[in-house]
Amino acid sequence: xxxxxxxxxxxxxxxxxxxxxxxxxxxxxxxxxxxxxxxxxxxxxxxxxxxxxxxxxxxxxxxxxxxxxxxxxxxxxxxxxxxxxxxxxxxxxxxxxxxxxxxxxxxxxxxxxxxxxxxxxxxxxxxxxxxxxxxxxxxxxxxxxxxxxxxxxxxxxxxxxxxxxxxxxxxxxxxxxxxxxxxxxxxxxxxxxxxxxxxxxxxxxxxxxxxxxxxxxxxxxxxxxxxxxxxxxxxxxxxxxxx
Amino acid sequence: xxxxxxxxxxxxxxxxxxxxxxxxxxxxxxxxxxxxxxxxxxxxxxxxxxxxxxxxxxxxxxxxxxxxxxxxxxxxxxxxxxxxxxxxxxxxxxxxxxxxxxxxxxxxxxxxxxxxxxxxxxxxxxxxxxxxxxxxxxxxxxxxxxxxxxxxxxxxxxxxxxxxxxxxxxxxxxxxxxxxxxxxxxxxxxxxxxxxxxxxxxxxxxxxxxxxxxxxxxxxxxxxxxxxxxxxxxxxxxxxxxxxxxxxxxxxxxxxxxxxxxxxxxxxxxxxxxxxxxxxxxxxxxxxxxxxxxxxxxxxxxxxxxxxxxxxxxxxxxxxxxxxxxxxxxxxxxxxxxxxxxxxxxxxxxxxxxxxxxxxxxxxxxxxxxxxxxxxxxxxxxxxxxxxxxxxxxxxxxxxxxxxxxxxxxxxxx
Numbered sequence: 001x002x003x004x005x006x007x008x009x010x011x012x013x014x015x016x017x018x019x020x021x022x023x024x025x026x027x028x029x030x031x032x033x034x035x036x037x038x039x040x041x042x043x044x045x046x047x048x049x050x051x052x053x054x055x056x057x058x059x060x061x062x063x064x065x066x067x068x069x070x071x072x073x074x075x076x077x078x079x080x081x082x083x084x085x086x087x088x089x090x091x092x093x094x095x096x097x098x099x100x101x102x103x104x105x106x107x108x109x110x111x112x113x114x115x116x117x118x119x120x121x122x123x124x125x126x127x128x129x130x131x132x133x134x135x136x137x138x139x140x141x142x143x144x145x146x147x148x149x150x151x152x153x154x155x156x157x158x159x160x161x162x163x164x165x166x167x168x169x170x171x172x173x174x175x176x177x178x179x180x181x182x183x184x185x186x187x188x189x190x191x192x193x194x195x196x197x198x199x200x201x202x203x204x205x206x207x208x209x210x211x212x213x214x215x216x217x218x219x220x221x222x223x224x225x226x227x228x229x230x231x232x233x234x235x236x237x238x239x240x241x242x243x
Numbered sequence: 244x245x246x247x248x249x250x251x252x253x254x255x256x257x258x259x260x261x262x263x264x265x266x267x268x269x270x271x272x273x274x275x276x277x278x279x280x281x282x283x284x285x286x287x288x289x290x291x292x293x294x295x296x297x298x299x300x301x302x303x304x305x306x307x308x309x310x311x312x313x314x315x316x317x318x319x320x321x322x323x324x325x326x327x328x329x330x331x332x333x334x335x336x337x338x339x340x341x342x343x344x345x346x347x348x349x350x351x352x353x354x355x356x357x358x359x360x361x362x363x364x365x366x367x368x369x370x371x372x373x374x375x376x377x378x379x380x381x382x383x384x385x386x387x388x389x390x391x392x393x394x395x396x397x398x399x400x401x402x403x404x405x406x407x408x409x410x411x412x413x414x415x416x417x418x419x420x421x422x423x424x425x426x427x428x429x430x431x432x433x434x435x436x437x438x439x440x441x442x443x444x445x446x447x448x449x450x451x452x453x454x455x456x457x458x459x460x461x462x463x464x465x466x467x468x469x470x471x472x473x474x475x476x477x478x479x480x481x482x483x484x485x486x487x488x489x490x491x492x493x494x495x496x497x498x499x500x501x502x503x504x505x506x507x508x509x510x511x512x513x514x515x516x517x518x519x520x521x522x523x524x525x526x527x528x529x530x531x532x533x534x535x536x537x538x539x540x541x542x543x544x545x546x547x548x549x550x551x552x553x554x555x556x557x558x559x560x561x562x563x564x565x566x567x568x569x570x571x572x573x574x575x576x577x578x579x580x581x582x583x584x585x586x587x588x589x590x591x592x593x594x595x596x597x598x599x600x601x602x603x604x605x606x607x608x609x610x611x612x613x614x615x616x617x618x619x620x621x622x623x624x625x626x627x628x629x630x631x632x633x634x635x636x637x638x639x640x641x642x643x644x645x646x647x648x649x650x651x652x653x654x655x656x657x
Contacts, residue, residue, distance in 0.1 A: 062651050065570070067569075067570060067650050067651050067654075068651055087574070087575060088574040088575060088576070091569065091572050091573060091574040091575075091577075092572065092574070094569075094570060094571065094572045095571065095572020096572070100570050100571070102654070106563070106566075106567045106570070106654065107567075108564055108567060110255070110259055119567075119568065119571050120571045120572055122248060123568075123571060123572040123573050123574075123577060124572065125245075167571070171572075
């Protein structure tokens with residue numbers, strides 16, 4: 001199977017998924033959340049994954065984020081097959097390759113913005129001094145250089161999400177994986193966050209965003225729609241066509 | 244995540260929940276406090292008994308030949324007591340025979356004691372004093388020296404010179420404001436000349452060792468102390484601690500022969516040494532140590548259960564945090580270490596507070612009671628190690644539960 005825009009080289013694919021299936025056993029029933037998804041994402045793409053609830057969107061997100069492993073199929077992330085890794089190896093991959101941005105921000109409430117951003121570096125074994133420097137840089141990159149020592153409850157929703165973005169970026173991940181990143185934000189703040197994503201994408205970051213909002217998906221250059229655990233459509237957006 | 248990192252995290256967690264942490268540690272704190280205090284009492288008493296009692300009062304490598312034991316453990320029945328009274332007396336001839344059997348380097352002394360009231364013209368009186376009549380070897384055996392004047396000599400003993408060496412408190416009580424050397428001290432009308440003042444010795448189990456006086460065995464003192472031809476004891480010092488048992492057996496043989504005991508018949512005298520007196524103490528000590536270990540152990544078990552529960556609650560409360568950490572790359576062992584270090588830190592802090600309180604308690608005990616205490620450094624090390632150990636054991640189950648949480652489910656937690 002070829003990518004929808006064949007211009008990119010296969011070697012440049014940061015994500016390559018082949019016939020991915022995920023089944024859950026719920027009592028006597030077996031639920032098929034993913035029924036054979038095949039997908040490639042090139043480096044520096046900006047992809048939105050959409051779909052109604054029950055489409056397998058969340059499972060897709062968890063699998064892409066190496067929080068979950070598929071029942072069958074292949075998942076190559078940045079040249080490494082990750083679908084059969086142990087828990088600890090997956091933790092390593094999450095630490096090095098993936099930057100998560102969650103709907104509910106998922107910041108540690110008692111830690112300062114700076115410390116929150118430092119966390120991935122703590123688990124990467126980076127020294128305290130370097131950690132502080134890199135975390136501060138990441139916060140400056142999302143425009144929060146002045147708010148480093150604030151705790152999450154001293155920050156607005158948009159600011160919290162930007163802390164989360166800084167945290168996602170601090171370990172220079174292969175993909176930025178956002179799960180409904182604007183779900184808890186008003187429309188002005190949502191646009192502000194989308195501008196940050198757009199800027200990161202322009203700087204070369206691969207961004208994958210799961211959302212059910214079409215106007216948020218419209219910020220991406222490519223939209224993949226899931227339905228019943230399969231890819232229903234995979235197309236370039238008007239935005240990319242215009243660019 | 245490094246170890247230092249984990250401790251820093253644990254401390255910030257404690258600060259965040261100071262009150263709860265306090266209640267969590269209280270079990271460990273109190274247990275450790277009592278551990279330290281009880282061990283300090285046992286240790287203090289040990290040092291006291293071994294130095295003051297065994298060393299000063301009985302002497303090193305020394306044993307006494309007595310009719311029946313002076314220091315008792317347990318009850319003495321009336322029948323036993325009557326049997327003791329029927330035993331043959333210890334006589335001067337026994338002492339002389341013992342001297343013949345002693346190896347080179349051993350020391351020997353006849354010894355008699357009696358509580359007496361001396362008089363002097365310088366004071367209207369004072370407490371009764373323990374009057375000793377002994378041969379000259381006694382001072383070397385007990386390692387006694389004078390601070391003023393001199394000890395009496397073997398010649399003075401042989402001719403029965405009426406001289407006396409007095410204890411520091413006797414000098415104070417009977418010669419207030421006067422230098423006693425060369426002065427006269429009368430015992431029941433018999434005059435003695437004071438020739439020396441003994442160095443201060445303090446007291447052992449309430450017996451004031453400075454309220455004593457010492458006169459030659461053959462001096463008129465023997466009229467008072469040795470009235471019924473029954474020696475208080477023959478004091479023997481072996482040349483070395485290694486030789487003590489051998490000397491003891493030789494002396495036992497002499498005494499058995501003199502008492503015409505057949506093989507198999509029990510001794511009708513005792514050889515009382517610091518070791519035999521200390522066996523009484525060792526028995527008491529073993530009970531105290533047992534109490535000092537068992538009681539805090541119960542406390543520590545309770546403390547461990549409290550910590551385990553608090554950690555389980557902490558894991559439940561912080562499920563989301565665990566999910567976040569896992570999503571950011573924390574491995575199982577990172578989460579495990581985080582919670583283990585947290586509970587160990589908690590418990591070690593509890594133990595450290597307990598050490599401080601135990602130290603205070605031990606000082607309070609020695610200030611307010613006659614019990615001598617001494618906080619042994621090893622007990623502090625042990626207490627802190629126990630603290631950390633209890634924390635690790637108590638934290639193991641909660642931490643392992645935390646480390647096995649599924650990040651997806653954990654992230655969904657409230």
